[in-house]
Amino acid sequence: MPELTKAEQKRIRELHAKKGRREQGAFLVEGGKSVAELLASDWPVLAVCATPEYLAATDSPDLRAASIRRGLRLVEVSASLLTSLGTFEHNDSAIAVAGLRAWPQRPPRAGELTLALDDIRDPGNLGTILRLADWYGVSQVVCSPATVEWQNPKAIAASMGSFLRVPVSAADLPDWLAAQRDAGAVIAGAVLDGESTHALAAPFTGGVLVIGSESHGLSPAVQAQLTRRLTIPRFGQAESLNAGIAAGILLDTWRRGRS
């Protein structure tokens, strides 16, 4: 039975941090369901570990067969070792090391939507937004340099496998938005004093939708590029909505506009 050397364990734990992910060109995928989805995709995988109990359970995905198909060795580890390798408070199922893959970035096409993220610093919010982008069929996500990296373990966990399907790239947003705007794309974003998403003068059918962080909103340089200023109407007293919730409501609004 293959085992994990101390050196291999150390290299896996180094992936908790950005530095280790950069150096190894790899990141962690944690939890049996996400690992199964990773193995079923064409994404590069470097290593897989799982507990014997999880592999034996009848309702678990067949990680062994999936690993063999991929030509990977599946290492059996105890739940306590598995937990110590990853970032979850407790993990008794599986973990995988995935290789970095660079997604292509391209100009928005007619009828499609690009989501642009302006300094989304919370990895849970980023993962939630990737999952929403996947649900609503967004073409790509373009992140400002200060947005948390999508390989962050909390972002991967919150994306529930959607990181496998949604192309994510980075760009200096004001410049990139200006170029798309010059090429004729609609640049939409939520502001405090925009048109109500419940009473749009014209449907919002595509282009770029920019999501800002909850605490800071859209930066002035990004706001200056907007051609559609939208506002989610408020009917009560909460001060704001979090970035993931706002993204969900705005993406739902986009799909209403197209149908």
Next chain:
Amino acid sequence: MPELTKAEQKRIRELHAKKGRREQGAFLVEGGKSVAELLASDWPVLAVCATPEYLAATDSPDLRAASIRRGLRLVEVSASLLTSLGTFEHNDSAIAVAGLRAWPQRPPRAGELTLALDDIRDPGNLGTILRLADWYGVSQVVCSPATVEWQNPKAIAASMGSFLRVPVSAADLPDWLAAQRDAGAVIAGAVLDGESTHALAAPFTGGVLVIGSESHGLSPAVQAQLTRRLTIPRFGQAESLNAGIAAGILLDTWRRGRS
């Protein structure tokens, strides 16, 4: 200057757990902004602690004046002691002990919306939903017995002060929903095979909206009470949406129906 005895510190830390909150009839409110909102409300407050640095900062809310107005002693503590009293990873602003308050529960009225929560076990999701209920002007939230309690510190933090404004109560959901249905209320909820929220046969203008957990959806006994079966249309490949996101999109749909 008032200080905090060891016994007082111990009682505050006991509020991290459900047992301590039950025994003391109190719960924690953490972070300067939430504490300021609490003090500005008419909610019962038992104790307030803040760091001298936070009290001295010019952009901090005036917790001292607010405490005096409330007849409360404001205890100055170091950031390290404050952090040890609460549940945040780091807290250098303020913390308060709030008293429990029982909210009234009442039948849904025409044009209003009651949100019913079917076993929402994640406190962050519950807090997010309370904040959404506040944003969209929901009349009350009725929770199943297995739903996490709203006094959980993570729920309070995620609600961003909305726990002060949205009445929350508990009920055995199938029975309570049956009674509201018998009285003529619409009972709406999201299911996999319902009518698309983008093409409703008739607008959804109020009554009760039931939100289920992400992993289990609505329980069969709750599903049996639905008079409007709704589905948020999906355009991509993500398997599901989290409970907070789904609540946001459904509440937005409700307000579109009313306007």
